[in-house]
Amino acid sequence: MTLPLIPDGPRHYPRAARWLHWLMAIGLIWILTSASVHALLPKSGLDEFMWPTHKHVGTVLLVLVVIRLGLAVAQRAARPRSTSRLASLGHVALYALMLAIPTLGLLRQIGSGRAFSPLGLPLIPGFDGPKIDGLVNLGNDLHGELGWVLLALALGHVLMVIVHVVKGEAHIWHRMRG
Template structure:
């Protein structure tokens, strides 16, 4: 269940791959919408954007807390500059997967509209629009989402470098 010095534990791996699948779905829908415009497919895909984003936010919070619990149990990183860059890259990914949906939730609250992901009432709505909240979401949610996509591509590239170039077992530790 817990991480150890040799591999990531089951909970870490399930959280990682569940978030990966949801992020592929979420960002795939955004990319499809940007490429294809409004079509029945992109509208259907887009209709799940808010509840899936909320789910990602909850998983990101759980994953961040789980990561802190396992901080001393994690497999060792590379030494030197490569290890420091890996830490910075992972911190950036954590920050983005928390910030992007958090900003969307702030925008949602500021809109005055209700928010009921999966039928669960989280925000009642009905109040007046709060301009700074909607502006924050309008200015930053999408842009940081694209930054997150670039960071994920970088993460994927580095996983492949670890596996095929350095052959250090990093990917195997996350696959299990």
């Protein structure tokens, strides 16, 4: 059974926002799983399969969140209103973390002096000489820890959708189901 595409309108998020939401959800599941496997099962076969993709997927997610934020601003009149102040704050926190975490990872990469070519695209040239300790330390101190905060917020986000559906407010789910 296939579900019909929900049209754009004041009761649903615009189609592009819905597609980006689900594409990013898949990417976030992948990246948070790769980090969890790397932390819990280091050097395992699964870790060796997933971990090399972590930076690449993170870079793609950073690009997608920037696009999504741009669309949110451009389409703000076509978006449904938030259900509460707490929901709005939760979404702001999710977006802030989705921007901050990969940015911190890129800053750490820059500071390390190692080149980085996500998906084969030369993004950061490497350099000889000492590391830029401030950038490396900033990334080391915050990148992973904020990732766990993002995991907790993402799980809370999913939990709140379930709570709304159980309370008979399935329209919350349908706004983004697409």
